[in-house]
Amino acid sequence: MSVRVLYREKEREMEPGISMTDAVKAFDKKLARKAIVARIDGKLVDMNTPITQDVDIEILTADTPEGLEILRHSTSHIMAAAVKRLFPDVQVTIGPSIENGFYYDFDRDEPFTPEDLPKIEKEIKKIIKENHSFEKQILTVDDAIKMFRDMGETYKVELIEDLVKNEKVETVSVYKSGDFVDLCRGPHIPSTSKIKSYKLLDVAGAYWRGDEKNKMLQRIYGTAFNNKEELDQHLKNLAEAKRRDHRKLGKELDLFSFQDDGGPGLAYWHPNGGLIRHIIETFWKEEHLKREYDLVYTPHIARAHLWETSGHLDFYRENMYSPLEIDGQEYILKPMNCPFHILIYKTKIHSYRDLPLRWAELGTVYRYERSGVLHGLLRVRGFTQDDAHIFCTPDQLKEEMINCVKFAIFIIESFGFSEYDIFLATRPVKFAGTSQEWDTAEDTLRKALNEQELPFTIDEGGAVFYGPKIDIKLKDALGRHWQGPTIQFDFNLSKKFDVNYIGADGQEHRCFMVHRALMGSLERFFGCLVEHYGGAFPAWLSPVQVMVLPIADRHIEYADQVAKQLKNENFRAKVDKRREKTGFKIREAQIQKVPYMLIIGDNEIEEQKIAVRERKQGDLGAMDIHRLIDILRERVEKKN
C-alpha cells in the first residue's frame, strides 16, 4: 500500500502516514524548510498532517498572504504561551491574526504595561529556540471541556460550549506546542522555529467578544513577518504614519485646532486650513453645478417634531443633542441634512418632468459621539457633510447611480487617490421596506456598477437599514484604507415624508431617493488628505504656493515685484522679508512645505530672472518668471 503524492505536476509513491513536510522534502528540500502550510483541494492544512490518501500538495510560505496570516496567528499562540509562562495567573481567550499583525486577549486583573513587552518578547524568543512543533489533536467536546476546565481556562470552555450550541460540533481541535495547549481551528505553522521576525507593539483593553457589557480583557498587539527586512519596513511605515499624523501636521502647519474651552470634537479651522477648505469647497461646488446639481442651504436646527416624522428620534436618538427650547417649542440640532432637503422638495407638487432633482449642500451637522471615540479631525462631533440628495423616478435610478459613481471617482482622483475598492452593501437583518424592493434596488446598483465595468465586492448584509449602498474605500499613499464616497439608496424617508411626484399617468408616485457624500465630511476628508500628502499639499491646495526669498534688503523691491506678478496671475505668493540668512528662510519654507521658493539676489535682478527651488526636487536654477508661471499653471491645472 502506498499513496501517490503529486507536487507541482511531479508525482511520487510514498508511505501512507508520511507528513506533508516529509513528503515535500522528497521534492524540494529548501521549500520544505520554508513551508508554513499546505493547500490541498483548496483547503489549508498543517504541514504536520499525515498523508493517508492520494494528494496534490501546494505549499504556501510566508511570502504568500495566507502563509503570512498563519505565521502571525501562530505567533499569537506563541505569545500566549510566553505570557502563560511569565504570568501563570492569566487566562487565555482568543488570539487571531489581523491586518498587519495579530493580537491575543488575556484575562488578568492587572493590566500589562509597555515594560512587560520586552520581557514577553524574550520569552517568545526562548520558545522559538526550543523549537516546539505544533501538534494538532482532535478531542471530543466533553474531553476538551474537561481539559480546559481543569486548566482553569474558563473562556475556552465558553468558546467550546458556544461551538456546540451554534455549530453543533462534536469534536474540537486543540494545538499543543511545548507545554502550551490552545483551542484552535488552525492550521498552524509546523514548528515554532518558523517564526523569524516578530515584534510586540502595544497593550490595550478590549472587551471579551467585543461587547462592552462583558469584562474588559488585556490585549497585546504584535506583528510577525517573513523576514527582518519586511518587519523593519513595516516598523518604518508605522513611524512614517506617525510623522504624517494629521493632528501633528495640523499643528505644525497651523491648519486647525481643538479648544479645551470650546469643547471636545469641535474643530477650529485656522487661516491655512480655512484657505484649503475654501479651495476644496469651491472646486466641489463648481463640479456640482457642471453636473446639473443645484445648491441648497438649510438651517442647523429644526423642531423636534421634524425629527419625529423622519424617524431620527427613534433610530438615531443616542447620537442627537438634547432639545433647545425656543418660545416653548423644542428644537434639535441637525444630525443629518436629509429631512431639510425633503422639506424643500415638498414646497411644490413635482411632475415627473422635473426629475431628477439633485440638491447638494455642504451641510454642517452635529452628532453626539462617545468621548472615547473622538480622534482629531477623523472623528468629531460637529462636521460638514458634502451631502446631496437625488429625487428621481424608479427608471432614473440606474443612471443616477452611474453618474454618482463616476462623479465620486472623479473627485477622489482629483485629490490624488488612484487606488480604491468599491463595495456594494446589501440587505441587513433589520431593514425598512420589503425584501422585494431591496432585491430590485440591489439589482439596479449592481447593474450600475457592471455597466461601467467597475470591479466591486459584495458586502453581504453591510447596508444601513434604509437601503442598499455603494461604498468606495480609498487607499492612501501609505497603503492605508479610508472610508471614501458613499452612495445610499433610501426606501425609508420618502415614505415617512410621503415624497411623491405626478407621473405621466396623472397619478401620484413615490419618489426614489438617493443620499450621497463624495468626501464624506470635510473634516474627515481633510484629515485624510493631510496624511495622504504628508502635509505637502499639491500646488493647487497649498496655502502658500510660492515663497519669494530676497537675500538682502536691496533685493526686496524686485522680490515684491515678482510676488505681485504672481498674484496677478492668481497664484498665492508671499515675500519673506526678514533679515535672516537665505538658508534659514529656505529651511522655514521647506518645513512649511511651500511648493516653490524663489531666491532673489543680485544675479537675478541683473538677469531679470528668478532662482527657483522646488520643495522636493530642490534647486531648479534660474529661469524667466513666465516659465515658472507656466509650470505653476500646469500643476494647478493637473492638481499634482
Added chain:
RNA sequence: GCCGGGAUAGCUCAGAGGUAGAGCAGCUCACUCGUAAUGAGCAGGUCAAGAGUUCGACUCUCUUUCCCGGCUCCA
C-alpha cells in the same frame, strides 16, 4: 461610555515633598547674508482645574476637564 497612559513656557520636552529648567519660537540689538538653523541679550509659567493630606504640594490622594493608545460605534 469602558480599560490603560498622559497634561510643566506659544511648540517639543526634562525635572522634583522645601517654591521651576532646556531647545526652538517671541521681543531687542548687531550682522545685509546665495539653496534646510548667524550671534548676543531680554522676556515668558496659578506646573490643566478644584478639593484633601502636610509646617510646606507642581510633586502624594481624590474629583473634574481635556488629550493619547485600544474596545464599541461611525461621516
